[in-house]
Amino acid sequence: MNTTTTTDASAQPFVDVRGLQVNYRTRSGERLLAIADMDFQLRQGEFCVIVGPSGCGKSTLLKVLAGLVPHTAGEGRIGSQPMGVTRDDIGFVFQNATLLPWLTILGNVLLPLRVQRRPDKAQWEARARELLQVVGLGDFADRYPAELSGGMQQRVGMARALVHDPQLLLMDEPFGALDALTRETMNAELQRIWLLKQKAVVFVTHSISEAVFLADRIIVMSARPGRVLADIQVDLPRPRDMVGIDSDRFTEYSRQVRAHLYAKEAT
Numbered sequence: 001m002n003t004t005t006t007t008d009a010s011a012q013p014f015v016d017v018r019g020l021q022v023n024y025r026t027r028s029g030e031r032l033l034a035i036a037d038m039d040f041q042l043r044q045g046e047f048c049v050i051v052g053p054s055g056c057g058k059s060t061l062l063k064v065l066a067g068l069v070p071h072t073a074g075e076g077r078i079g080s081q082p083m084g085v086t087r088d089d090i091g092f093v094f095q096n097a098t099l100l101p102w103l104t105i106l107g108n109v110l111l112p113l114r115v116q117r118r119p120d121k122a123q124w125e126a127r128a129r130e131l132l133q134v135v136g137l138g139d140f141a142d143r144y145p146a147e148l149s150g151g152m153q154q155r156v157g158m159a160r161a162l163v164h165d166p167q168l169l170l171m172d173e174p175f176g177a178l179d180a181l182t183r184e185t186m187n188a189e190l191q192r193i194w195l196l197k198q199k200a201v202v203f204v205t206h207s208i209s210e211a212v213f214l215a216d217r218i219i220v221m222s223a224r225p226g227r228v229l230a231d232i233q234v235d236l237p238r239p240r241d242m243v244g245i246d247s248d249r250f251t252e253y254s255r256q257v258r259a260h261l262y263a264k265e266a267t
């Protein structure tokens, strides 16, 4: 039994994107079609992982959802708002933690609230400290980024992305730069935090085992221009643990994802 909370199939999706097309204009003035005719739905509290070949438009999709890159065709909505507006109810975790070196860890976590000029500093500071506890860095609030390891910095990045209590968490290969062991630990941490906070998540990765470990659903994208090749429901019980990643069912999901990825590459 899947123990996630998203069970009401009749409920409206939280993110609903139809016919998405994204064109970039390159420096030489040409148009580059990054995403062509993509549909994407995400339910409240759902953990969706996106995999696909390099350059297929995964980061572009996240940036469109965040309102950072405009779409050229299609329509969509996130919650009650149309897609394409800049919004402050989204958290973004990048591949590198991108912390500001001159701010303390607490200062970095509070940054989105400063940018959004939210009042009631004391309340937010309490929330930031609580989130630092959640990510296991309660004792590091007054330290500086340079004093933390890569994995610790990524955890600060997670706390920062959650501090304004976003409805949607976008994560673009957040653990790609970490060593294998730290990465697995971070996956377990992220699952724990997600089970606690129940945010809708769109998580991009190149790691198939990371995808199966984390996902309620895995979307496999084609090579550019990006389209949905497969949408795979991962029905493994939670909490999942690293020891279980050798189980037959886990291996079968990995095989399915791999089959879609390589089938496309061969064409």
Ligand SMILES: Nc1ncnc2c1ncn2[C@@H]1O[C@H](COP(=O)(O)OP(=O)(O)OP(=O)(O)O)[C@@H](O)[C@H]1O
Binding pocket: 024, 025, 026, 027, 032, 034, 052, 053, 054, 055, 056, 057, 058, 059, 060, 061, 224
């Ligand atoms: N600002 C930009 N201007 C022009 N082209 C861009 C821009 N950003 C991305 N592209 C192009 O759009 C395509 C999709 O890029 P995107 O970064 O979304 O891919 P990706 O799937 O995230 O790749 P990777 O797995 O390597 O991170 C690529 O061909 C890329 O060169």
Ligand SMILES: [Mg+2]
Binding pocket: 058, 059, 060, 172
């Ligand atoms: Mg990318």
